[in-house]
Amino acid sequence: MLLGKIVGSAVATRKYEGLQGAKLLVVQPLDKHLHARGTPQVAVDTARLSAGQGDIVCLVRSREAMLAYTTSAMLPIDLAVIGIVEAVDVQEGLSLVL
Secondary structure, X not given: OEEEEEEEEEOOOOOOOOOOOOOEEEEXXXXXXXXXXXXXXXXXXXXXXXXXXXXXXXXXXXHHHHHHHOOOOOOOOOEEEEEEOOOOEOOXXXXXXX
């Protein structure tokens, strides 16, 4: 599981069949200290949450991202938002606690 910050949304006039109606969010990946890591990426909002600009979210990649959106079809989803983070508590020497 990854952390990210929503920095915008993306609009596509044409989407892969099965992704019609899916909300696309532009997400900046974050490290455990909530510092930007890498470049912004587009993620599918699988939880259909009311997450908006500036919210910290939980992300999954690859097969888990596709399964988070649907279990009935194999769709080309590489990154998915699965939840909104309420708080992050990082204790040095330990894993990330959500």
